[in-house]
Amino acid sequence: MSIFDLFRPRPKNTAKLAKERLLIIVAQERGAHSAPDFLPLLKRELLEVIRKYVNVDPDAVQVNVRSDGDQELLELSVTLPDKA
Amino acid sequence: MGEIIVVTSGKGGVGKTTTSASLACGFAKRGKKTVVVDFDIGLRNLDLIMGCERRVVYDFVNVINGDCTLKQALIKDKRFDNLAVLAASQTKDKDALTQEGVAKIIDDLKAEFDIVICDSPAGIERGAFFAMYFADRAVVVVNPEVSSVRDSDRVLGIMASKSRRAEQGLTAVKEHLLLTRYSADRVEKGDMMSIADVEEILGVKVIGVIPEAPEVLSASNSGVPVILDEQADAGLAYTDAVARLLGEERPMRFVEPKRKGFFQRMFGG
Numbered sequence: 599m600s601i602f603d604l605f606r607p608r609p610k611n612t613a614k615l616a617k618e619r620l621l622i623i624v625a626q627e628r629g630a631h632s633a634p635d636f637l638p639l640l641k642r643e644l645l646e647v648i649r650k651y652v653n654v655d656p657d658a659v660q661v662n663v664r665s666d667g668d669q670e671l672l673e674l675s676v677t678l679p680d681k682a
Numbered sequence: 683m684g685e686i687i688v689v690t691s692g693k694g695g696v697g698k699t700t701t702s703a704s705l706a707c708g709f710a711k712r713g714k715k716t717v718v719v720d721f722d723i724g725l726r727n728l729d730l731i732m733g734c735e736r737r738v739v740y741d742f743v744n745v746i747n748g749d750c751t752l753k754q755a756l757i758k759d760k761r762f763d764n765l766a767v768l769a770a771s772q773t774k775d776k777d778a779l780t781q782e783g784v785a786k787i788i789d790d791l792k793a794e795f796d797i798v799i800c801d802s803p804a805g806i807e808r809g810a811f812f813a814m815y816f817a818d819r820a821v822v823v824v825n826p827e828v829s830s831v832r833d834s835d836r837v838l839g840i841m842a843s844k845s846r847r848a849e850q851g852l853t854a855v856k857e858h859l860l861l862t863r864y865s866a867d868r869v870e871k872g873d874m875m876s877i878a879d880v881e882e883i884l885g886v887k888v889i890g891v892i893p894e895a896p897e898v899l900s901a902s903n904s905g906v907p908v909i910l911d912e913q914a915d916a917g918l919a920y921t922d923a924v925a926r927l928l929g930e931e932r933p934m935r936f937v938e939p940k941r942k943g944f945f946q947r948m949f950g951g
Binding site for chain 1: 826828831832835836839869872873875879882883884
């Protein structure tokens with residue numbers, strides 16, 4: 599930095615910002631890409647089956663894979679509509 | 683049996699071919715019988731960086747198609763007896779590479795050479811896939827910059843799940859990062875991510891740090907891999923990286939900001 603720089607506004611620490619953004623996006627993408635390829639199709643077919651019996655929203659069916667120790671868990675959650 | 687090392691990155695323009703050429707020369711200099719293979723089908727460039735572009739007669743796809751033998755397609759380096767180059771084809775046919783064809787070439791090279799370096803194209807398409815599929819080790823070239831780091835993570839993920847080692851349930855591909863275009867001055871100012879930052883984000887250790895330097899461009903201009911420039915920091919940094927890949931301990935050099943004189947500090951520059 600020279601004495602002339604004193605009169606210029608200092609840029610923020612952008613490296614730190616880059617790191618924070620990357621830590622978040624990389625964690626998110628690792629989760630998404632490590633999921634098995636059949637997941638979207640499984641979700642679609644499950645939705646069709648459930649809809650035969652209950653009229654649910656497409657968003658009401660959540661299918662996730664997460665690891666717990668050495669085990670992989672397939673989580674299925676279906677939100678049923680309110681009884682109106 | 684030789685070891686297969688893929689030089690990859692995901693993102694283009696980060697220095698894969700420069701790195702492949704320098705590592706190949708470095709291993710040859712250390713007495714290893716080495717071959718470096720260009721997987722960038724359609725966009726041949728390794729030959730230019732190696733300085734053998736006018737001696738390419740046959741290429742990778744010619745060998746796959748049986749137009750010539752593997753031996754005929756290998757270009758002997760003029761500087762090292764124990765170094766050869768296999769050029770990429772310039773065909774526009776995207777399906778020129780077949781799994782069996784590539785597997786046969788890789789196995790033959792592995793039987794003949796100590797080190798087989800696979801120079802991957804950018805992206806995650808066919809050429810890049812085959813470059814990494816057979817690897818025992820991976821050198822992921824990364825610039826300390828957001829898009830390069832993100833793409834590196836994708837490539838690491840693909841390698842962990844889709845490589846031959848992963849498919850056959852063998853020990854995983856050994857992963858290393860090689861940071862290029864590193865500027866210690868900019869890291870100190872907070873404009874560039876540090877070695878530790880990149881290691882933390884990707885969860886892989888750095889095997890070498892190549893400083894941003896004008897000699898890298900001069901080296902490719904003249905077709906002499908920068909590792910052969912013993913005056914250049916970048917060349918010495920590649921020499922260190924080769925030593926580390928061979929299992930030696932070397933402290934990282936050129937990762938501290940250059941100390942400036944009084945006038946430079948006062949008046950900039």
